[in-house]
Amino acid sequence: MTAAGLRLRATAGSEWIKFRSVRSVPAALLATAVVVVVGGLLVTAGFRSGWSTMTASERATFDPTFQSLHGVELAQLFVGALGVLTVTGEYTSGLIRTTFAATPQRAQVLAVKGLILGGVVWVLCTVASFAAFFAGQVVLTAPARHASLGDPGVLRAVFGGGVYLLLIGLFGCGVGALLRRTAAALAALFGIVLVLPIAVALVPGVLGARLNEYLPSTAGMEFWTVVRTGGDALGAWPGLAVFALYVVATGVAALLLLRRRDV
């Protein structure tokens, strides 16, 4: 193995030990999985019991896949916080100095941190998304409409739940590395992901709607939506691309700043 390869393997080994040796990490991951499944169950059960009171147009635009994955919206709080804390936790304790003294290849450290978190979140949340989807479709008994994996766009949307949470986790890492303080990074992340869409919705007319499409979370959600209601939506793949662009841009900015900043 080359020297660079050995260095990368050592960084990965070290970060993996760190990742798995703190109790809060498995706790947050377990909470994420539970929220994805239980959240989906609650939402679909609500639609099932309210089906008789829904109007014809509401029934026509009902998206059984999206609704069964609704827990993802709640789970992004856990995944985003986990992403932020993975990075800021080292800064607030001062451990980052020990980390960078052991591995002066800072960009590699941050990239590996992101990859480990992202990998674990992706696997877990993909499994949780499938579980939530199947549980949701079981709940949605006739006369309510339900979806199956073979329907157009459904498989992509169910995978989309895991992909969306993976990107939220990475977004959290990037914002955490940029701001380095837990409170500031959490506020910024959830401000962008949760509050910004609400604020932009207050902008009147077409402008508000157009802006909203290009917000990170709105664009990202497109990837786990099957039935679109309005005309003003980016669509699944463009939506994913826009969201990923935000995440990549944040990550690149964090990596560039990391080289020059004092710790």
Add this chain to the structure above:
Amino acid sequence: MGPGFSFPRPRRRRRRGSYCLGMIEAHGLTKVYGDTKAVDGLDFQVKPGRVTGFLGPNGAGKSTTMRMILGLDLPTSGAVTVNGQGYRGKVWPLREVGALLDARAVHPGRSAYNHLHSLAAANGIARARVDEVLDEVGLTSVAGKRVGGFSLGMSQRLGIAGALLGDPEILMFDEPVNGLDPDGILWIRTLMRSLAEDGRTVLVSSHLMSEMALTADHLLIIGRGRLLADTSLADLIGRHSAERVDVRAADAPRLAGDLRAQGAGVSVEPDGTLQVTGMGAVRIGEVAAARGHVLHQLRDVTASLEEAYFRLTDDSVTYRAPAPGTTEFAGPSPVTAASAPSAGPRAASRISEARA
């Protein structure tokens, strides 16, 4: 781990290329924060086989310098190399340099073992070494405990275990005895001495001269970011201990007047002792005999290391409480200058008198 332990390792001073292994070298090292020069053009070498004390008042730039050595802070100008190479360019730095900057800089939820294991893994250090260093610092029994519950002394030992992990030639400790009990202080002192005797390079920072006097062979003294002295401990005492003679006499006020008339600087202590500068004991005795004085005591006083240190850093203390009232002095003298600013040096000079 008691105070009597040592590291049974061979002497390890080797040469590699044109530089001596185990050297830290700074050239014009400068760090500016806003409009404050935290470190101002430092030039120094830290050499193997001895404990180098990095000494200066709080805020003098010691920690900033150490962070620059470790590549954590980038110098505004100048450079510092470790083993002839910048730290940021190293692939396995823990095998060359072990550092303890802040004992509390750990994740409180991680066990001591996992903390060290992650560090070892980051530098390709065998896992067995984790058990070794845990044993060396006496933390084996708490290896599986979360470090959040550790006392400061235990955290300090864990930090030192991390520094020893890569069996490095160079070790750096930033204020390692702060907040430790006497047992822990003695342990760290013994450890640093034995590491230096092993042929390793040991750089230890402190704001306490008294601590350095017990551990260091060589001193780098800085104040307001500038290098004030790069000297061996013995030289420092020799160069900066302004001599003074303490005199007790039957008629102290009259003797004071007679000595001043001969050009000496005299200050009268509350207990009637005269502190005489600028005149040796022999000449004082002659003057006293010529004027018919009865002397009760005539004694040379050597300034303590503490005084030498205060004299050096006197102008460079960044933060200081206002000086308390001081005794009246007849004339400016090195000793009075050193004793004036605070109660500390005065107390120190008392101690040195008691020893003299």
